[in-house]
Amino acid sequence: MMHLGIPSRLRRTARRAAGRAARWAVARPEVLLRRRWAYQVASAALPLLELRGAKAYQVAAIRCVLSDFADAYLGRRPCIFTSAFVPTELVYGLGGVPFLPEAAAGLAAASDLAARSLSACEALWYSPDLCSFHRAGLGGAAAGLLPRPSAVIVTSHLCDGGKRSLFHISRLAGCPFYMLGVPYVPSDRATRWLASQIEQVAGDLARRVPGLSLEGLAQALRRSNEALAEYERVSALRRNVPAPWRGSEALNYVLLFLWSWGSPGLSPFYRALRLHLERTIAAGDFPIREERHRLLWLNLRPYYDTGVFKYLEGDCASSVAFEEYSFAYWPSLDLRDPFASLAEKMMSNFGWGPIERRLEAIARLVDEYSIDGVVQFAQWGCRQSNGGAAILATELKEKGIPFLNLDGDGVDARCGSEAQAITRLGAFIELLGARRGG
Amino acid sequence: MVLVSCGYVPLEIPLALGMPAKRAVFWGPGPSCEAYLPRDFCSYAKAFAREYLQDERIAMAGSCDAMRRACDALRYFGLAREVHFVDVPRACGSGAEAYYAEVLREFAQGLAGISGRERGGVGTLVDSVDGPSFQRRLLAVTRSMNRLRSGLLRVFELQAAGHMSAVDAMYLTLGVNDALGGELKGDLEDPRIAAQPDGRRGLGDGDEAARALARAAAVLERTMHRADATGDGRARDQGVRVGVSGTCLLEPALLGVLEDAGLAVAFVDSCLGSRSFGLEVPVDAGPHETENGADGARACADADGPGGARPDPFRVLARAYLSKPACPRMFAGDARARRLWALARSSGAQGIVYFAPKFCDHAYYDFAELKGQVGEGEGLPMLFLEGDYGSAISGQTLTRVTAFREMLEGRLGLG
Incomplete structure (x- = not known):
C-alpha cells in the first residue's frame, strides 16, 4: 500500500536547510511566537511605542496583527490558512483566525526568516523559478516557523502558486484542504455556484473543526463593511496632491488589506489612519512637500531592506500616490445573503477574468489619483501580474501615461538588484521630468 | 480549424460543428514573443503568441496564470481571428460538472456563430447547439473519438510491451492529431480513407470534420497495418x-x-x-437509436434529464473530461x-x-x-x-x- 504522507526524512531535510539563526532557543522567532508572555510583553510595550513617536494608526495595526498572531500561534482560535483572495470574513465569521503564508512571507523578508524559509522550500525540491512569496510561505511551514493550521482554504483564481503551495502545506499539517472554484466570467449562475461552494465549505468546517460555528458570520460581515467605509475615506484622502502618506509605508499595510477583513481590529486601524491623513492634509505636513511626480505602483514591493524607496521618495521627490493592491474593488457586503455577497466580492477581483478588467481598474486609479506614471514591480515568478506587462505598456502608452516594468523580487533578497532598480527608476523619473518640461 | 490549448477541452465540440480541430502542438523554437509575453513564461504559453492563419481559431483553456495571460495577449494584440476562452474547473464534482457543461455550451455557441457566419447563415450545419441535428452530430463524433482514443491507447500498450518505439508511438499520435486538424491533405486520395466509416457515420459526406475524422482513423489503421506487414510487431530487447x-x-x-x-x-x-x-465518453446507443444514432442515446448512468429524458450532452462531456486522469x-x-x-x-x-x-x-x-x-x-x-x-x-x-x-x-x- 502506498504511503502518501510527506516522508519524515524530507521534513527533517527542510528543517535542517532552514537552519537555526539564534543561538539561544528562546530567542528564535518560532519559539517566541509560541510564548504567551511574548505577546503580553509586546502588548504592554505598545503605549511606549506611542510615547516614542509611533502614530496611532501604526500602533492600531500592530495591535491587530499581534492579536491574530497570538490567536494563531497560541492556538486560542482555530487557525485557517488561506490564499490571498479568500474572503477572510468567512474565517473570522466562523470564529477562526486566518493566516496567509504568502502575506506573512513579506513580514519574514524583513528578518532572516525569509532566507531560512526559502532554503527549506528548496530542500523540498521546489524550483527557485517559482514566486518567492509562495516559496517562503511553504518553506516557513516546512521549517516549523508557521502556526499549525486546522484547515486550508484556497481559491482557484489568483494565483497558481498560492493554491499549490497551500495544498502542500495542508499535506504537511494533515488537515482538510478546500478549494473554491471561482468562475472566470461573472454571471448570476456563476455567483450561485461559488456561493454554494462557500456555504458548503463553511458548513463542513463548522462540523469538522472544533471551535468553529457560523454564528459570527453576520458580525464579521458587519465589521468588514464598517472597515470598508473607513477605508473608502482613507482612499479618498489619498487623492490629495501632494500625497498625505508615503506609498512605501502604504505598501507595508497591504498585509492588513489582504488579511483582516472581518477582524475587529481593521476598522480601528483605518479610522486612526483616516484621522492621521486628515490632520496631515489640514496641517500641510506632507511627507514629500515638493512632490514632483505621482506614481501608481502595481503588484507588491521588496519587503527586505532596500534603498529603492529612499531614492524614489527622497532623492527624486516622487510619491507612490496609490497602489494596485490597495484598491478596494468590491461593494459593501449584503448581510441578508452572506454567501452570495462573499462570492460577488471574490468575482469582482479585477485581476481575475479578461485583462480588460485590470486595465479598467488601472485607468480609474490613474485618473482618480492624478497619476503621472505607472510602475509595475515585476515580481520574479509572478505570471499572473507580469503576463500583462506588454498589454499594460501598450494601453498606457495610448493614454499617454509612461509605464515602467521594474524587475525584482519581493522576498528573495538574493534576486533583488537594488542598483539596477535605482538606475531604471532614475531613468523613468527623468522621462517624467522631460514630459513635464524639465 | 480550431487549435485547442488543453486536453480538457473536448475536440468533439468543434468537430461536431463541422470544424477540424486539434491539440495545438508547436515545433522547434517559436518566434520571439517578448513584445507580447515576458521571458519567464513557459515555452508552451509563449508559443501561442504568434500570428495565425485566417482560418485558424484558438480555444484557450484557463490552464494556468500564464495561459490566461497568453489568451489575453492573443485577443488584445489581434493575433488570431477568433480566440475562445474555456474556463476549465480545477476539480471535478457535480457543481464543477454543471458549471463546465455551461462553459462548453457557450463555447459551442461561440463556435457555431463562426460556423454560421462562414457558411452564410446560422443553421446550415446545425440548427442550434441544443437542437437535435447538433446532438446527433455530437454523438457521432464522440463515438469516433472514443474509437480513436481507444486505438491510441492500444498503440501505447503495444509500445510499452516493446512492439513499437515510444518515439514512433508519439509520432503516430501527432499524426492522428494533425489529421483531426484537417492537415495531412495528401491522404485524401488514399482509398483506405474513402473506405473509413468512422468519420462519416451520422455526419454526412461533405463536411471537413467528417473527412478529418476519417483521415485520423486511417492514419491509425495504416500504421498498425504497416507494423504488422513489416514484422515490426516483435517485442524488442528492453532496457x-x-x-x-x-x-x-x-x-x-x-x-x-x-x-x-x-x-x-x-x-x-x-x-x-x-x-x-484512457478517456471514454460514455455514449451508449440504446434500443431506440435511429439510423442517425441520436434518439436512443444513453450517455451515462446518471441521467440528468427528468423521467429518463435524454441527458444534456454537454454535461456528459463535462463529466467525462473532468473525470479523466488528473x-x-x-x-x-x-x-x-x-x-x-x-x-x-x-x-x-x-x-x-x-x-x-x-x-x-x-x-x-x-x-x-x-x-x-x-x-x-x-x-x-x-x-x-x-x-x-x-x-x-x-x-x-x-x-x-x-x-x-x-x-x-x-x-x-x-x-
Missing part, C-alpha cells in the same frame, strides 16, 4: 524501464533521448499519452501520486523521468509533490528535466539521462 511524466509533453524529442540512452519507456503520462487516451493543473488530492505509483508498479518502471517546460509553475509544484510522495516516499528514483521545445535533445540532457540509466542499472545490479 531498464522508466515512466515518463510531466505537464504537456507534446513532442517526441525527450522520448527519443531516453531510447537513445538505452532506456525503455514503460508509460507516457502526458496530455498526448495515457492521461487522455493532470498537474487539477486538484485531485493524492490521485496523481497514486496513479503514477500504480502505473510504475503495473508497468515495471524502475524510475520516473519528469519533464517540465522551463517556467511551468504547475510542473514545478507537481514534481515536488510527486518527488515527496513517489520518489522519497516510495523509493522510486525520479529525474527532473526541464527545457524548451526542441531542447530536450541537447547533449546535456543526454548526459543526465545516461547517468540516470547508470544509476538505475546499479540499483538493479545490472551495471
